[in-house]
Amino acid sequence: MAVGAAAFEAQLLEAVTSSGLHVVRRCVDIADLISTAASRQADVAFVSAQLRGLDRDTLCRLAAEDVHVVGVTPEFSSADEAALRSLGVTVILPADSLAGLDEAVQAAVVDRQEPAPTDERGGTHQQDDWDVAVPRSRGRVLAVWGPTGAPGRSVVALGLASEFAALGASTTLVDCDVYGGSTAQLLGLLDEASGLLAAARSANNGQLTVELLSRQARAVTPKLRVLTGIPRADRWVEVRPRGIRDIVAASRDLSAFSVLDCGFSVELDEEISYDTAAPRRNGATVAALETADTVIVVGTADPVGLSRLVRAVAELKELLPRSSPVVVVNRMRPGLGWSDHDIVDTLTRAVGPSPVVFLPDDQAAVDGAVVHGRTLGEVAPGAKLTRALRTLAHDLAGVPPRSSRRSRRARV
Ligand SMILES: Nc1ncnc2c1ncn2[C@@H]1O[C@H](COP(=O)(O)OP(=O)(O)OP(=O)(O)O)[C@@H](O)[C@H]1O
Ligand SMILES: [Mg+2]
The missing domain is CATH 3.40.50.2300 (Response regulator)
Incomplete structure (x- = not known):
């Protein structure tokens, strides 16, 4: 009692x-x-x-x-x-x-x-949000995840979210990295209270609604909202798996696309934890990956990054055996000495076939965007990285390719 x-x-x-x-x-x-x-x-x-x-x-x-x-x-x-x-x-x-x-x-x-679950709450989509092919009546959820070593999860998550928004689809970027948010920094929203912590609190009290989430997620462009992440790594305890599930469910009703910027690890330390009822830091990441319709695994093309990427894809397949992740190899550059084909080969031999997408190293574009606190599409619309992200967003959204703009994508 x-x-x-x-x-x-x-x-x-x-x-x-x-x-x-x-x-x-x-x-x-x-x-x-x-x-x-x-x-x-x-x-x-x-x-x-x-x-x-x-x-x-x-x-x-x-x-x-x-x-x-x-x-x-x-x-x-x-x-x-x-x-x-x-x-x-x-x-x-x-x-x-x-x-x-x-x-x-x-x-x-x-x-x-x-x-x-909050899933059953009514949706609030406007018809004009759906001018992009979305294969379900509620919004679609993509989780951007990847190994340690800052391979570019946040750059990819923001890049995809802003390109979905540029297609005219309402989009919410949820920064749910339990090791510390970075979306606010990327967009120059530093004086903002954390949207994620506010939404997590509302979810935990059973009060989270689509309308409330739409206020907690700050609108940065007419079609793009951002739920800013945790300001300090030690606030992760406030972000519980159940809260993430509720937030994602509300976001699904709020937007045609929800993009989740996830922390890097999915280890749950079950064997080494004496207190099985204690909250687990990576539980929120696991919940985000489980609720997503598509998981995008981001790694870098250098030798260390690539071996971490292979392990990450293997770990994800163990955690979610039925998921078929899209693998993004970020920061491709000629000096690394291997081709797209070599990388696809390595990945296929290690973890089986997956769609693999390559994004170029483009420091100038990324720096320009972060210095201005804007998206790549706003600051460097013609940059090679922006174009590759746009093509990936179009592919994921099911928008027919514009022949001259296809990214270097290899399906194996
Ligand atoms: N394609 C790219 N070209 C050049 N620089 C890039 C590219 N992608 C990411 N970067 C740079 O790599 C760094 C890490 O990127 P980002 O913050 O997106 O990584 P992350 O995986 O989210 O890392 P964290 O663990 O900090 O969350 C940043 O300085 C970013 O500017
Ligand atoms: Mg990040």
Whole structure:
């Protein structure tokens, strides 16, 4: 039982014991509740809206420990009931009719509770957002990921997002790098509060809506919104997998394209973590990759970058066996001494066939964009990197190629 300061606690305790249930613990706070759940002694948790800090993350952690949740409110149809339902508690027991306790427990056990996904909320697309081929009625989600060593995930994510927007499709770039955001720096939005942290907080309280996300994600051009990332690496604890899933679901309804700029690692340290209920830093990245329709793996063309890229693609295929990632080899330059064909060959031998796209090294264009805090398309529309990113965006969006503009793309 974890009902906070609710006046009905004694009454509830009596009803629970007299119905033959064994009360393992009366928890004083969320930490107490989580550790009791982790001890695997309890099957059901009775919670109330008056338990301070009760949120969707807590409910996820209870679900992960196979603890079923019954929400208890002072009476039916109260504000407490609405609060619990907004967090995703579906079985509610009013304290003024505790005769229904057995049925409530049965219902909670049968109907295993997960915080309700935000996916079912209505979409807000305008018809004019859909002048680009989008293969589903809701928006499409692309995750840009890659190994350590700053291979250019953020440059690629922003480049793709701005090219989707340039096609006339509403686009949201979500900076969900748990090792520190960089989208705000790339766009000169340094005085902004983090959009991601605001959205994660709203999601955790069960309050995130498409309308709210549209305010938290700052509009930088008429079709491009940006949800800026975490300002300091130590804020990663506030970005939980469930929150990322909710944010992506809302973003899917907000925009024709959502581009997720992801952190580099997907290791979950399961074997070395003693505290399995502790939040895991890379859990948010894994959630982003799992919810994306397309994963783009970015690596660099130099020897170190390429071997990391091979390992990253192998790791991704292990994590998501059914995904077919698009591999982007960034910063290609003649001095490296190998051709597109050599690289495709190496990748195919190591990790099997995948679509591979090459982007040129173009320091002048990238520097010009970041110095002005603008996108490559705004500052250097004709640069070779911008053109290659545009072609990739068109390919991903299903826009017919303009023959002279095709990027060097090899499908193996
Ligand atoms: N095609 C390119 N040509 C030249 N420079 C590039 C290119 N792509 C990325 N860069 C440069 O490489 C550096 C790293 O890029 P970026 O920040 O996009 O990497 P990242 O993978 O997101 O790294 P982080 O781990 O910091 O998030 C930046 O200085 C960027 O300007
Ligand atoms: Mg980055």
